[in-house]
Amino acid sequence: MALISCKDLAVGYDNAAVAENITFELNEGDYLVVIGENGSGKSTLIKTLCGLIKPVSGNVSYDDGLKKTCVGYLPQASEDQKDFPASVWEVVVSGCLSSCGLRPFYNKKEKALARENIEKMGLKGMEKRRFGELSGGQKQRVLLARALCATQKLLVLDEPVSGLDPKVTAETYEIVKRLNDEGVTVIMISHDLTSAVGYSDHVLVMDGTIRFCTTKEYLETFNLKEKYNG
Amino acid sequence: MGEFFGQITLYFQFPFVRYAFIVGVLISLCSSLLGVTLVLKRFSFIGDGLSHVAFGAMAVAAVTGLTNQMLIVLPVTVASAIILLKNGTRAKIKGDAAVAMISVSALAAGYLVMNLFPTSSNVSADVCTSLFGSISILTLTKMQVWLSAALSVAAVAVFVLFYNKIFAVTFDGNFASATGVNSGVYNLIIAVITAVVIVLAMNLVGSLLISALIIFPALSAMRVFGNFRAVTICSAILSVSCSALGILASILWGTPVGPTIVVADMAVFVAFYLAGSFKRVKIR
Numbered sequence: 204m205a206l207i208s209c210k211d212l213a214v215g216y217d218n219a220a221v222a223e224n225i226t227f228e229l230n231e232g233d234y235l236v237v238i239g240e241n242g243s244g245k246s247t248l249i250k251t252l253c254g255l256i257k258p259v260s261g262n263v264s265y266d267d268g269l270k271k272t273c274v275g276y277l278p279q280a281s282e283d284q285k286d287f288p289a290s291v292w293e294v295v296v297s298g299c300l301s302s303c304g305l306r307p308f309y310n311k312k313e314k315a316l317a318r319e320n321i322e323k324m325g326l327k328g329m330e331k332r333r334f335g336e337l338s339g340g341q342k343q344r345v346l347l348a349r350a351l352c353a354t355q356k357l358l359v360l361d362e363p364v365s366g367l368d369p370k371v372t373a374e375t376y377e378i379v380k381r382l383n384d385e386g387v388t389v390i391m392i393s394h395d396l397t398s399a400v401g402y403s404d405h406v407l408v409m410d411g412t413i414r415f416c417t418t419k420e421y422l423e424t425f426n427l428k429e430k431y432n433g
Numbered sequence: 434m435g436e437f438f439g440q441i442t443l444y445f446q447f448p449f450v451r452y453a454f455i456v457g458v459l460i461s462l463c464s465s466l467l468g469v470t471l472v473l474k475r476f477s478f479i480g481d482g483l484s485h486v487a488f489g490a491m492a493v494a495a496v497t498g499l500t501n502q503m504l505i506v507l508p509v510t511v512a513s514a515i516i517l518l519k520n521g522t523r524a525k526i527k528g529d530a531a532v533a534m535i536s537v538s539a540l541a542a543g544y545l546v547m548n549l550f551p552t553s554s555n556v557s558a559d560v561c562t563s564l565f566g567s568i569s570i571l572t573l574t575k576m577q578v579w580l581s582a583a584l585s586v587a588a589v590a591v592f593v594l595f596y597n598k599i600f601a602v603t604f605d606g607n608f609a610s611a612t613g614v615n616s617g618v619y620n621l622i623i624a625v626i627t628a629v630v631i632v633l634a635m636n637l638v639g640s641l642l643i644s645a646l647i648i649f650p651a652l653s654a655m656r657v658f659g660n661f662r663a664v665t666i667c668s669a670i671l672s673v674s675c676s677a678l679g680i681l682a683s684i685l686w687g688t689p690v691g692p693t694i695v696v697a698d699m700a701v702f703v704a705f706y707l708a709g710s711f712k713r714v715k716i717r
C-alpha cells in the first residue's frame with residue numbers, strides 16, 4: 204500500500220479551495236518535488252498533508268505505519284523567530300516531543316537522538332548559540348535536524364533552500380538526498396527547477412492544473428517544450 | 434541598617450503582612466513564568482485586556498454581595514481568555530481591535546456598576562483600589578490567602594510539567610502540530626493559566642498594573658539571555674525579587690504596593706536594557 208495517497212483532494216482555507224483535483228500516491232522511499240508559481244497552493248497542500256489544516260474536499264490517507272506523529276516538517280522560513288530566545292539545542296530537541304507523549308521531560312534516548320542529528324547536520328559546537336542570530340543556511344540546518352528528530356519516515360520540506368547561497372543550497376540538497384537514500388520519504392517544495400528536480404523521482408506540477416508524473420516523464424515533456432519553443 | 438531590619442521584623446509580626454508577602458511572591462512567580470510565553474507569542478495586550486475584564490467582573494461580584502468574589506471573577510476571566518486567545522490564533526476581525534473593544538467595555542461597565550450600586554460610601558476609593566491595588570493585598574482574608582497560594586502553586590506546577598510543550602508551541606506552533614502535539618490543547622492551557630494569574634495579580638497590583646508584572650521581567654531577561662530556559666529562570670528571579678523588595682519598601686515608606694512593585698520592575702528593566710546594549714557592543 205502507498206505511504207500517502209491523495210484522491211481528488213482540494214486544499215484551501217475556510218472552505219475556499221486554492222488548488223483542486225490533486226491526486227497522487229507516494230511509496231516509501233520516494234522523493235517528490237512540488238513546483239509551481241507563487242500562490243499556487245504549494246504550502247497549502249503541504250500543510251494539509253501534515254494535518255495542519257483540513258482538506259476542503261477529498262481526502263488524504265496514510266499508510267498505517269505512518270501515524271501523524273511521524274511527520275518531520277520544515278516550514279517555509281519566517282521572520283517570526285528572529286528575536287526568540289531559543290538555543291540551537293532547545294530547537295532541535297523540541298523535535299523529539301512527538302515521542303514524549305504525556306511525559307513532561309526528554310529521556311536519554313531522545314537527547315541522544317537530538318545530539319546525533321546535530322552532528323549529522325554539522326552543527327556540533329553550536330548547541331548554545333541563539334537560533335535567531337544564525338545565518339539563513341545554519342538556521343535551515345537546525346530546522347532540518349529538528350525535523351529529523353521528529354521522524355525517520357517522512358520529511359516534508361517547504362522551500363528549504365530559499366535565501367541560501369549556491370554552495371549551501373547544493374549542500375542542503377545533498378543532505379536531503381542522503382537521507383532519502385537511507386530510506387526517508389521526502390516531499391519538497393522548490394522554485395529551483397533544474398537542480399531540485401534532478402534529485403527527485405516524482406514531480407507534482409501545480410500551475411492551475413495539477414500534474415503528477417515521474418521525473419523522467421516530466422523531463423521528457425519539459426525537453427519537448429524547450430524544443431518547440433526553441 | 435539595624436533600625437531597618439528592626440522595623441521589618443516588627444511589621445512581620447502581623448499575620449496580614451506575612452500573608453501579603455507570601456501571596457505577592459507567589460503571584461509574581463506565576464506571572465513572570467507566563468509572561469515569557471505571552472510576550473513571545475505577541476499576546477501581551479491580551480493580558481492587558483483580560484485584566485480589564487477581571488475588573489468588570491469584580492465590580493459585578495461586589496454588587497452581588499458574595500463573600501468570595503473569586504467565584505465570579507475567575508470563571509468570567511477564564512472564559513474571556515479562552516475566547517481571546519482562540520481569536521488571536523486566527524483573527525478575522527483584527528485581533529488587537531477585538532481585545533481593545535472588550536477591554537474598554539469591561540472597564541466602562543465595571544465603573545458604571547460600581548456607581549449605580551455603591552457598596553460603600555466612597556466609590557472613588559473603591560475604584561482606585563481595584564485599579565491600582567493600593568491596599569487590597571493587606572486586607573486579604575485567610576481563606577483568600579490559601580486560595581491564592583493554591584492557585585499559584587497549581588499554575589507553577591502546570592507550567593513546569595508542560596514546559597517543553599509550551600516551548601514548542603510558542604516557538605513554532607505549526608511544527609508542533611505536524612509532529613502530533615495538540616497545539617490547541619496547550620493554547621487552551623496557556624489561556625487558562627493566564628486568566629488565573631491575572632485574577633490573582635489583581636490582589637497584588639490592581640488591574641491596571643498587571644501587564645507590568647507580566648511584561649517587564651520577561652523583557653528584561655530577554656535583553657540579556659539567548660535561550661528559553663535562562664530567560665524563564667531569570668525572569669522568575671527578577672520578578673520575585675522586585676515584588677519582595679517592592680512590598681518591603683511599601684511597608685516601610687507607606688507607599689502603595691502595586692506602583693512600588695511596578696517601579697522596581699521598571700528600574701530593573703532599564704538596568705537590563707543597558708546591560709544588554711553593552712553586551713551587544715562587546716560581541717561586535
Ligand SMILES: Nc1ncnc2c1ncn2[C@@H]1O[C@H](COP(=O)(O)OP(=O)(O)OP(=O)(O)O)[C@@H](O)[C@H]1O
Pocket residue numbers: 216221239240241242243244245246247248279
Ligand atoms: N492563512 C491563510 N488564510 C487564507 N488564505 C491564505 C492563507 N495562506 C495563504 N493563503 C492564500 O492561499 C493561496 C496559496 O498560498 P500558498 O502559501 O499555498 O502558496 P505557495 O504556492 O506556497 O506560494 P509561495 O511559492 O509564494 O510559497 C494564496 O493565494 C494565499 O493568498
Ligand SMILES: [Mg+2]
Pocket residue numbers: 245246247279361
Ligand atoms: Mg509557500
